[in-house]
Amino acid sequence: MTSLAPARPARRVLLGLAATLVAVLLGAFGAPSASAAPAGDPPWAPGDDWFLLTSAVDESVGDAPGCGTAQQWRWQGPGAGEELTLWYAVCDDDDEAIGLAEWRGIPGRPVTEVQVLDGEERVRWNGGDAELRSQWITSAEDSTALVELRMPCEADPRACAGRIGPFALDLQDTLAADGYNRVNTPAYNLSDVLVQTIVFVVFIWVIFVGPFRLIAFARRPRYRSGSTSPRYHDLTRVVLGARWKRRIRMVVWFFAAFLGLVELNSVIAGDTSAALAVLLALAVLVGLIALMYRLIPPHPVEDVRPTRLGSLSVRGGVGMALSTIAYGLLPVILVVFVLLNWYAGASGGWPVDSGAGLSGRWEPLAGPLYPIARAFAGDQRIWLVPLLLVAIALLVALDEFGRRIRAASVADALAQDTRPHYLYLRSFDEDSLKLPGLLRRRGLFGALSLFRQVRFEEVLVQQLSMSGPVIAIAPPGARIAPIGAARASFSNDEWQQHVARYAQTARAVVLSATPLEVRQGFAWEIELVANYLQHRRVMVVLGPWKRSQIARRWATFIGAVGAIPFFAPIAGPWVPDGVTVLAHSDRQGWQAWGSTRRTDWTYSIAIDAATKAFLPDWS
Numbered sequence: 001m002t003s004l005a006p007a008r009p010a011r012r013v014l015l016g017l018a019a020t021l022v023a024v025l026l027g028a029f030g031a032p033s034a035s036a037a038p039a040g041d042p043p044w045a046p047g048d049d050w051f052l053l054t055s056a057v058d059e060s061v062g063d064a065p066g067c068g069t070a071q072q073w074r075w076q077g078p079g080a081g082e083e084l085t086l087w088y089a090v091c092d093d094d095d096e097a098i099g100l101a102e103w104r105g106i107p108g109r110p111v112t113e114v115q116v117l118d119g120e121e122r123v124r125w126n127g128g129d130a131e132l133r134s135q136w137i138t139s140a141e142d143s144t145a146l147v148e149l150r151m152p153c154e155a156d157p158r159a160c161a162g163r164i165g166p167f168a169l170d171l172q173d174t175l176a177a178d179g180y181n182r183v184n185t186p187a188y189n190l191s192d193v194l195v196q197t198i199v200f201v202v203f204i205w206v207i208f209v210g211p212f213r214l215i216a217f218a219r220r221p222r223y224r225s226g227s228t229s230p231r232y233h234d235l236t237r238v239v240l241g242a243r244w245k246r247r248i249r250m251v252v253w254f255f256a257a258f259l260g261l262v263e264l265n266s267v268i269a270g271d272t273s274a275a276l277a278v279l280l281a282l283a284v285l286v287g288l289i290a291l292m293y294r295l296i297p298p299h300p301v302e303d304v305r306p307t308r309l310g311s312l313s314v315r316g317g318v319g320m321a322l323s324t325i326a327y328g329l330l331p332v333i334l335v336v337f338v339l340l341n342w343y344a345g346a347s348g349g350w351p352v353d354s355g356a357g358l359s360g361r362w363e364p365l366a367g368p369l370y371p372i373a374r375a376f377a378g379d380q381r382i383w384l385v386p387l388l389l390v391a392i393a394l395l396v397a398l399d400e401f402g403r404r405i406r407a408a409s410v411a412d413a414l415a416q417d418t419r420p421h422y423l424y425l426r427s428f429d430e431d432s433l434k435l436p437g438l439l440r441r442r443g444l445f446g447a448l449s450l451f452r453q454v455r456f457e458e459v460l461v462q463q464l465s466m467s468g469p470v471i472a473i474a475p476p477g478a479r480i481a482p483i484g485a486a487r488a489s490f491s492n493d494e495w496q497q498h499v500a501r502y503a504q505t506a507r508a509v510v511l512s513a514t515p516l517e518v519r520q521g522f523a524w525e526i527e528l529v530a531n532y533l534q535h536r537r538v539m540v541v542l543g544p545w546k547r548s549q550i551a552r553r554w555a556t557f558i559g560a561v562g563a564i565p566f567f568a569p570i571a572g573p574w575v576p577d578g579v580t581v582l583a584h585s586d587r588q589g590w591q592a593w594g595s596t597r598r599t600d601w602t603y604s605i606a607i608d609a610a611t612k613a614f615l616p617d618w619s
Helices: 007-030 094-104 157-177 190-219 236-269 272-295 314-349 366-375 378-405 410-416 443-448 456-464 495-504 520-532 547-561 600-618
Strands: 051-058 070-076 083-091 122-126 131-139 144-152 182-184 232-234 422-425 434-436 453-455 470-473 486-488 508-512 538-541 579-585 589-594
Touching: 051 083, 083 094, 083 157, 094 131, 094 144, 094 314, 122 157, 131 157, 144 157, 190 378, 236 272, 236 600, 314 366, 314 378, 410 470, 410 486, 422 456, 422 495, 422 520, 434 456, 434 600, 453 456, 456 470, 456 600, 470 495, 495 520, 508 520, 520 547, 538 600, 579 600, 589 600
Parallel strands: 232 589, 422 470, 422 508, 470 486, 508 538
Antiparallel strands: 051 070, 070 083, 083 144, 122 131, 131 144, 131 182, 434 453, 538 579, 579 589
């Protein structure tokens, strides 16, 4: 037993040596290395006298969904301390390459006027790391490469830039031979984001909105608007002249907006000479605009600012709150749309898989918007524009609902506006009547909508409100009044006495002359106007129905009033089918205005002409 004791320590030593050898072998061959994996062959080499020291894969950007594996190569030059490092990653497109570049960052201060790639590369010197970097993106048909060259630089960055410049040129020439021949700056540009947004909107308008507008214009009926009677006034040329003047002003304003974008881009790019030149051009253009408004001023109907009347009850406050919310959310939605349009491209270069990985980043709302941005990445980004339009449509609906519930009642309107009122009498089937809205549009959604339609009553009331509030009787059972005339509801037993009272005290009674049928209530109102209205101040309007419907509805009205002496003159042949407005006073008798088209332009100008001609008699 004692002879075996010395063998145990020796056995322990041998086992320890064996374990150590196995560990070394496993570490060398079997266990994974903690160092980065080697990169593939570099796409370029600085020269035959440069020796490749290291090649590695940059694992820090391996999770970027729109970019491939980033690789890095470092060479030793022939001179003492000469080193050159190439960092290279291929992405799907420019936006994702820019996103990756901004994610990585490029530390140090810019070195200006040393660029050799048409000024597109970013050159920066980091004194702390004693390193100079030149970074750019270069694009092929179906991919974009983010390229970065680095070299040691203790001091004098401009001299270092002079040494790295030939390498950058040679590298880009080599990449261009492989199809990467477009060079861009790897940085976010606010003006580019705005331009992309505008291009998106214009593209959608040209593809989807423009054709519908053209079809609607082609289908818009034309009416006969000629008459030998001096009592009829054809406004066709007046309307065309006013519209062409407005088009000229809009072209000038669009050009001014374009110059504003160019100025913004020049300021962002730091191009002082260009910014000053564009600013001078803008100053000249502002002078031309001022002169233009004196030589070709807007028609008075373009500057209509009617008195805003609203409900004085709690309901009116709720309506105002809803409209305020809608208008407050509109800029928020526009900003979110611009950010989503930006992040949908740039997020492909961010090496994260969720918004949580974006905490601490400077990009606004990047974390919350990241899942949505990834959902609209690539070709799906085009669907952001319809999404924007839907969101704006919801805001418009919210604002319209708020406007409707805060609409003034007759009592509110007469209390807030003490001028003599207009009483609007019509067949209730015309309350939903619409016409092309070319003069006034409701904000951005109105400008982008497929069919610019506005309610006829809104156009009528907005123009008449320049000389007095407009009131009307609501149909039985109406709960929320439409936007337009201030309304009052009365029972079947009392509505006639209220209509008679409002008619006798009105500046003028406005009567719609295109009912589908003259029912008992409307027939009573016609008789009131014709036989019992003491002041005989009357305006007759024909709604913007289709041509065949107008003829039928006008014939229905004339059939009901033609035998009444007061209305008999307007039943004559001197009134063409293009008539839109007729007006009467005891001094002037009947006068009529019309045009070959029926839009908000033609009705607004006709009402403006009629009220200017008859206000002296109606006051």
